[in-house]
Amino acid sequence: MNTDPLQPPGARIVSGLSSAEPRERLRARHPVGILGGMGPAAGVDFVRLFLSACERCLREHGTPIVDQAFPEHWLAQIPVVDRSRALLDPNAPQPLEGMSVAIGRLVGLGARTVAVACNTAHAWQAALQREQPDVELLHIARETAAHLRASGVMSAMLLATEGTYRMALYQDAFDACGIRCVLPATRERGALMEGIYDGVKAGRLDLARARFAAVGRVLYEQHGDLPMVMACTEIPLAMPFIDEARDWRLVDPAEVLALALARRAYGLV
Template identity: 90%
Template structure:
């Protein structure tokens, strides 16, 4: 994931931990938070790797990072980068002693629990092409509304030329344009921001405050926090 998105995921995780503590009547204190680590290492671009098999591949770097976390004692690992989940199954097989959460499945389960029947998907081209969310949504009988080719291009510009390049104004402009068209076309369906760079800009667009924005990284962070506290479904 991008470094800014990695730092933001830690914020989401700590917020999710606070939620778990409040829900179970536990006072919030430094000592109440679970032991956790952030592994942030440079890996090859995930979208490019999916689009071009001759491009540098990220699998080795991600596997090395997860191995280091396992060596520290981690039992559950969350990979906040959506596109990186193209290698989720391979990484899980390589590290059978750790639970590797799946961001799309967690998001689909969250939407279904919220009685959502259909949602719009904002993502990278790589995520669209591997049908990561389309498959997860289908398993939960949730309709997946996709942007047009031109709208996908605008999203990619916002992600790469905007957030990743430190140009948040450009990112907000591109994301807002796509969100506006989708909202006009499909109404008040939830917009799933399935790239960790999108939530760093989209929520700060004035009109986006009227849209139903869903951040899969936030969903993933809550799933990680619940496991850290042993609050699996059926045990809460």
């Protein structure tokens, strides 16, 4: 049972946070940045996850949680063209230039590390890193795979956009860590896309919950109690609020990524 007051009741969300013994008190060391806007609600929610991760880091090190204990962080919330469409159609508008410009602005504000609050956008992570060599760009799939491996997970189900599936973002990261990646069937993939685009992105959370519930139900019946990796930042905005989700092992890669960013900000990595 999830006991985090910042998470919805019922859903079991597998956290990327450690239970290390308290050590020396923390202080913020490095400004960090967050690239949002993909979509806007996901960017704002990522800031919440980042602040929650900072609070937990502070608690682990016995540091009082006061305003001054939080690191300098900047959110670049910019309009970015659709990433899945860009991957599926080479003639569609491409997001690389806009994302690179935004990351450059974050670097100009002093950010040493940047997290991209969109799974599909990581298709351009390597190109963005080449264009912005003065900043560390975290990789959401690699961070998630490393967390799962450290937690002893050897198989996990992947819930994502069609673009994320097609570029094998998580499949490759899981394979590198020896984790079997279980993919939904075509019908369930379509339901996920409806829940993401016609549901969360369109402000229709009731539709999103219905679609995500249908997918989760099928996967749970087919594969049992394997972790469900919510590999699109829109999915955690609705799926954990489904009544049935209390029986599912939900993994939020954005939460794992937020912890990685917080640890960089405090100089723990």
